Structure formats: C-alpha cells, structure tokens
Amino acid sequence: MSDERAAGDAAAPVEVRVLATAEEVCEAVADELVELARRRPEAVLGLATGSTMIGLYAALSARVRDGAVSLERVRTFNLDEYLGLPEASPRSFRAFMDEHLFGPCGIDAARVAFPVAPGAEGADVRAFEDAIHAAGGIDLQLLGLGGNGHIAFNEPGSLRDSRTRAVELAPRTRADAAAAFGGLDSVPTRAVTMGVGTILEARTIRVLALGAHKADVVSRMLAGAPGSELPAGFLAGHPDVRLLVDAAAASGPDGR
Numbered sequence: 001m002s003d004e005r006a007a008g009d010a011a012a013p014v015e016v017r018v019l020a021t022a023e024e025v026c027e028a029v030a031d032e033l034v035e036l037a038r039r040r041p042e043a044v045l046g047l048a049t050g051s052t053m054i055g056l057y058a059a060l061s062a063r064v065r066d067g068a069v070s071l072e073r074v075r076t077f078n079l080d081e082y083l084g085l086p087e088a089s090p091r092s093f094r095a096f097m098d099e100h101l102f103g104p105c106g107i108d109a110a111r112v113a114f115p116v117a118p119g120a121e122g123a124d125v126r127a128f129e130d131a132i133h134a135a136g137g138i139d140l141q142l143l144g145l146g147g148n149g150h151i152a153f154n155e156p157g158s159l160r161d162s163r164t165r166a167v168e169l170a171p172r173t174r175a176d177a178a179a180a181f182g183g184l185d186s187v188p189t190r191a192v193t194m195g196v197g198t199i200l201e202a203r204t205i206r207v208l209a210l211g212a213h214k215a216d217v218v219s220r221m222l223a224g225a226p227g228s229e230l231p232a233g234f235l236a237g238h239p240d241v242r243l244l245v246d247a248a249a250a251s252g253p254d255g256r
C-alpha cells in the first residue's frame with residue numbers, strides 16, 4: 001500500500017508517505033540512503049536514535065553486508081545525547097549507534113560526531129556546529145518523533161531558530177524512556193540536542209513514525225500544530241521534508 005499526499009499547512013505542506021508496515025517504511029528509507037551513499041560516498045548523514053530507527057539501521061546494515069553499498073566514507077552527526085550518564089552506559093545514544101549502525105556498517109569512530117560524548121560534563125556545542133559546517137552541511141537528516149512532538153530533544157517551547165544546546169527533558173519524554181532505563185528515577189534529566197534551526201539547515205529531512213502509539217502525534221503534526229507547541233510542526237516549510245509512516249501511525253488520534 002502506498003498513498004502519497006500533501007498535508008498540513010497549505011502554504012507549507014509536509015509530504016506524507018503511508019506504507020502498510022514498519023518494515024516497508026524502513027526498506028524505503030534504507031533504499032534512499034543507499035542511493036545517496038552510492039551517488040555521494042562521502043555523504044554527510046544526520047542520524048537519530050530510538051526504537052523507530054532500529055529496523056532502518058538493520059535494513060541498511062543488511063545492504064552493507066550484501067555489498068550493495070559501502071558506508072565507510074560517510075560522515076555522521078547524531079542529533080542528541082543524554083547528559084549525566086556514565087561514559088560506558090549501554091543506554092547512551094553513542095552505545096545505541098555503535099550497536100545498531102556503526103559496528104555493523106564499519107563506520108569508523110573518526111567519522112562520527114555527537115553533540116556531547118557520554119560521560120562528559122559539558123558540551124562544546126559551537127565546535128559541533130562548526131564541524132557540521134566544515135563537512136559541508138548535512139545531506140540527509142533522519143528524525144523520529146517524540147510522543148510530545150519533540151524532534152531530537154527539542155521539547156515543546158523550543159524556538160524555530162534554536163541551535164545545538166543543553167536542554168531539560170520534558171516529563172513526558174522522561175516517562176517514555178522510563179522502561180528502557182528500568183525506572184523513571186534512572187532517566188537523565190538533561191541532554192544536549194541539535195537545535196531546530198540546525199536541523200532545518202539539512203538539505204533533505206526524512207521523518208519516520210511507526211506504530212499506533214505515534215498516531216496522535218502524527219495527526220497533530222499534519223493538522224498543522226504550531227511548532228512552539230509541537231516542535232515537529234517547524235518542519236513544515238522545509239523544501240525537502242517527507243514524513244514516512246506505517247498504517248498504524250496513520251490511523252488518526254482515535255485509531256480510525
């Protein structure tokens with residue numbers, strides 16, 4: 001099943017692609033990444049974490065394993081990282097990326113960047129932004145959606161022109177992460193995130209939302225919720241943004 005349509009603010013639509021299953025979404029985005037990396041082996045990728053990305057990274061790793069593409073020369077910039085975790089925490093976004101993408105795809109540590117290293121006290125956010133510019137800017141940025149409409153860790157109230165910075169996590173965001181951390185008390189309260197303005201400078205943005213638990217945030221985004229309330233709303237108006245959803249995430253706020 002494929003259903004292409006434009007939705008959201010009429011003046012600044014977000015293109016939406018609905019596919020039947022999460023697997024189909026992951027395969028479609030993996031195809032686009034493979035095409036980019038073949039055309040531009042030194043492509044600059046903006047990477048996201050979260051359960052939404054696991055299937056995509058598995059699909060991409062399979063293509064690398066099959067010899068369909070090499071990712072050894074890409075540069076990568078991750079969206080965000082928690083503050084306050086021990087350096088070796090398996091819950092850091094760095095550990096997630098090592099497990100799901102960098103390890104399986106042979107992407108060398110020298111070619112990856114995070115806005116802060118796990119275990120670090122503070123971030124050199126200026127150096128992170130400078131490194132993106134020095135690399136020529138991000139060719140393709142992957143994004144998931146937080147349950148409260150955040151993108152990366154830009155929580156509701158973030159500004160459209162915000163840059164990479166340390167932030168407090170919203171209560172909803174911490175609650176959503178509680179199971180993965182074995183309890184709310186173990187979830188960090190702060191993180192460093194790429195800013196909304198930084199994200200919007202990527203040449204291409206692909207947003208993935210999978211599962212019925214994302215139906216509400218997807219429908220709010222497509223209804224044109226203002227970015228100040230729902231940061232994903234800031235993506236409307238970007239010249240090359242597409243939202244890819246499975247049927248469950250497209251089912252509307254009450255599952256219809």
Ligand code: GLP
Pocket residue numbers: 048049050051052053079080143144145146147151152153173
């Ligand atoms: C975290 C990340 C976001 C991600 C979100 C959704 O909050 N900072 O970048 O989009 O989780 O996670 P999941 O894919 O597990 O629903």
